[in-house]
Amino acid sequence: MSEPVNPVEYTKKELPASMSKIATALIAIGLIGVILAYLFDTTRASFNGLVMLMFVTSIGAGSVFLIAIEYLGGAVWSTPFRRVSEFLGAVVFLLPLLALPVYLNLHSIFEWTHLEVVEADKILSGKSAYLNPTFFTVRVIIFFSIWILFYLILTRNSKKQDSNGDQNLTKINIKVSAIFIPFFGLTLTFAAIDWIMSLEPHWFSTIFGVYYFSGTMLAALSFATILIVYLNEKGYFVKGISKDNYYSLGALLFAFVNFWAYIAFSQFLLIWYANLPEETFWYLARWDGAWKYVTISTIFIHFLLPYIVLAPQPAKKDPKRLIVASVIILFAHFLDIFWLVMPTFGKESFAFGWIEIAFPILAVGLILFVFVFKYKSENLVPIRDPKLKRGLNFRL
Numbered sequence: 021m022s023e024p025v026n027p028v029e030y031t032k033k034e035l036p037a038s039m040s041k042i043a044t045a046l047i048a049i050g051l052i053g054v055i056l057a058y059l060f061d062t063t064r065a066s067f068n069g070l071v072m073l074m075f076v077t078s079i080g081a082g083s084v085f086l087i088a089i090e091y092l093g094g095a096v097w098s099t100p101f102r103r104v105s106e107f108l109g110a111v112v113f114l115l116p117l118l119a120l121p122v123y124l125n126l127h128s129i130f131e132w133t134h135l136e137v138v139e140a141d142k143i144l145s146g147k148s149a150y151l152n153p154t155f156f157t158v159r160v161i162i163f164f165s166i167w168i169l170f171y172l173i174l175t176r177n178s179k180k181q182d183s184n185g186d187q188n189l190t191k192i193n194i195k196v197s198a199i200f201i202p203f204f205g206l207t208l209t210f211a212a213i214d215w216i217m218s219l220e221p222h223w224f225s226t227i228f229g230v231y232y233f234s235g236t237m238l239a240a241l242s243f244a245t246i247l248i249v250y251l252n253e254k255g256y257f258v259k260g261i262s263k264d265n266y267y268s269l270g271a272l273l274f275a276f277v278n279f280w281a282y283i284a285f286s287q288f289l290l291i292w293y294a295n296l297p298e299e300t301f302w303y304l305a306r307w308d309g310a311w312k313y314v315t316i317s318t319i320f321i322h323f324l325l326p327y328i329v330l331a332p333q334p335a336k337k338d339p340k341r342l343i344v345a346s347v348i349i350l351f352a353h354f355l356d357i358f359w360l361v362m363p364t365f366g367k368e369s370f371a372f373g374w375i376e377i378a379f380p381i382l383a384v385g386l387i388l389f390v391f392v393f394k395y396k397s398e399n400l401v402p403i404r405d406p407k408l409k410r411g412l413n414f415r416l
Contacts, residue, residue: 028412030258030403040392046385053378058121064375066125067365072379073118074215074232074357075239079387080111081211082240084171085204088197091174091190097268099411100261101248103402106175107394108243111387112167119160126153129364132221143222151218159214163207170200178402185404208233216357219364223302227287234280239353241276242346245269247391249339251400258401260412263337267416270336273345277330281323305363314359322352354380 057065086105090098127133131144132151138144144151173196177189209229217228225231248269252261291299306315329345330336358376365371402408 028258028401028403028408030399030401032399033256035256035392035395036254039388043385043388043392046381047389048385050378050380050382050385053374054382057375057378061375062125063128064365064371066122066128067362068375068379069118069122069125070129070215071354071357071361072383073115073122074212074361075354075380076111076118076383076387077115077211078232078236078239078353078357079108079243080115081167081204081208082236083109083244084112084167084174084200085237086240086244087174087178088170088200088204091193091197092201094194094407096407096410097265097414099405099407100257100265100401101244101252102178102405103398103400104244104247104251104391105240106178107391107398108240108247108387109171109175110390110394112164112171114386114390115164115167119164123157123160126156130218130221132218147221151221156214159210163211166203166207170196170203174200178405179398181404182399182402183404187406190406205229205233208236216360219361220302222298224296224299225287225291225302227283227290231280231283231287234276234283235353235356238273238276238280238349241269241273242349242353243387245273245346246343246350249342253339256400258403258408258412262415264414264416265411266339266342267336268414270330270342270345273326273342273349274330274336277323277326277349281327284323305367306359308367311359311363314355318352318356318359321348322356326352354383 054065054069057068083105086098087102087109089095090102090105122129130151131137132147133153138148149155174193177193177196180186181189209232212229212232216232217223217225248257249266251257288303291303305311326345326348329341329348335341335345362371
């Protein structure tokens, strides 16, 4: 065992009581709304439940990826607040619970679960070896198991290092992260295909997994940024975190805003240029009726607004701008998943009412509750991580 690393000076503070109260209130309001939604309109609620599931998946699985990519890349600037992603990564434990009501209503959501339709459709028959309830169930279990398993390994070693300072635990996590990254890429891609793309099983796109990945990274990073900036400004982290650390957060957000736009435009451009009916119908449905306005709004909210907020160099060091940009991106990501999923429910016009409001309220409440729960039992800072002091001394 290597020599323990001396911990930095860190005093854990109690979180504001308002955070627990807000999380509890959001869960209560959202849960009541969701239960009523399933009672009043099960199909509509199931589609909204799918939107919530994929949004929470972005936060949970995306946060585990952020943990792994820091270890694998040897990044130091993010080490002082890596625990925020570790806490948010615990959201993966909620995914089976959130998936259950959606899973119980697969027949109402997915066309390929109707045997008579599959038998009468040549394309669906050709895909039936992959798109069938049994194999779908197996894949979902595999996805959740992989995310939870790697989360447990990475965070267990990180937490253990707080007590013994063993630097070998960092080396182990680097190796674990190297194994996890390809598994993450495959499982997230197939999860996006299974839960979202198969809503329109006649549609083809070879870039959809990357599209969902780009939104996932933005969502996980944005939620973490909000908490990091808020808690650091209130003095919950160790002293020494500078505006240069903020700049790296802002630069990464800005990079993925552009990456999402690049992937989204690339997918559209390839389909538009090829002009194949089996591909174009998907976009035409989202350019019909009221969906046209959602499509246009997504372009502005998901790309132009955060781009404008984060483009100036000083903005990437500005706590208020970082929070504003992150809130916009989180809203945009939820809207984006809504835009991907709900046209299957309503082809000509989109439904929007108290049902659509209840699900994001519950999602945010659950994520915040998990963060507060993890904070109470663990240090907010990896106090004996060998990269911590370099992270605190990080300067551009």
